[in-house]
Amino acid sequence: MWKLSKWILVIILTCTNGYDWKCPHSSQWNFTSRSFECLNKNIYVCLFDASESNGLKAVFTGKCGHLDVSREGFKYILAPDLNQVPCTASRYQPFTFTTDGNSQCVLSKSLCKGSGQILANNGSSLTDISCRCDYRHNYDYVIPPKDPCACKPSEEDCSCYIRKCEDDKVMIADYRCMKRVDTILPEDIKCSIISRIIPPEKTDTVDKIQLQSVGSSKEARKNMIFS
Structure with a gap:
């Protein structure tokens, strides 16, 4: 029954990944890690894959890998190897980022949308x-x-x-x-006069920049999303 459930999960993830798949929620990380049979010192890793993505589609690759920790204010992406990049404009990371349970910077920035x-x-x-x-x-x-x-x-x-x-x-x-x-x-006057400030974008601008930097040198890789 467990093997059947595992293959059903993998099939669902693979099919969904072909369209608009995202990494699992952190609460599902251990379960997904078991489904991938990440043994010994390996853990389940799921990150934005710049070398597999394009301007129209963002690909997130899930696989077994080693634990990696980046400095505050940064996250990891695959390009195709692990690469540290700053958090996107709409998120922030005031503590170290770990690939165990996370695919992006942990905290979303607030929105100044209240009255006034x-x-x-x-x-x-x-x-x-x-x-x-x-x-x-x-x-x-x-x-x-x-x-x-x-x-x-x-x-x-x-x-x-x-x-x-x-x-x-x-x-x-x-x-x-x-x-x-x-x-x-x-x-x-203690405070500055109000001037127009452009709010953080909801789109993943850092990933777009990363895509542009790897786009010209991208080599066709025939490996499946889950290797």
Whole structure:
């Protein structure tokens, strides 16, 4: 019965991989490892395969391999050998990445989508994004964050509400209400004036770059996805 289940799983994974297959969830990693009969010191590894992918299709290769650990802010892909690349724009990795149970950087970046929220900065491959309240429309923080210029949604409550100033006043970048006739020097404002910031892309831009770098030198490999 176990052998039958194993072959059914492999058949399902192989067929699905031909269309839009993704690596298993980390909770299913050990089960998948057993189905691949990864014995001794080998573990199940599943990573984005740049040498098998193209501009229209992303291929993830699953196989038995050795445990590998990369530094913070990076993940592994196959190109065709193991290669460290930074996390994609929409994810971050503040601790070491391991190929045991992971196919991409672990944490998804937050979204500044709450009422009155706007993006303060995109963070990095090590850190989450930061949000702030849109003072231009009289939004202020419900709970003042440690840094009013860049609230961290993964650590703080960055909720906003409308706080109207008096009729003769306007809210400035550090959320103070100042009289319209007062002269305010830029150096007197603690937070920067809001400028347009492009949010992290949902698409895997790093993988696309990796594809471009290997595309010109790609050699046709006849090995099956699961070797």
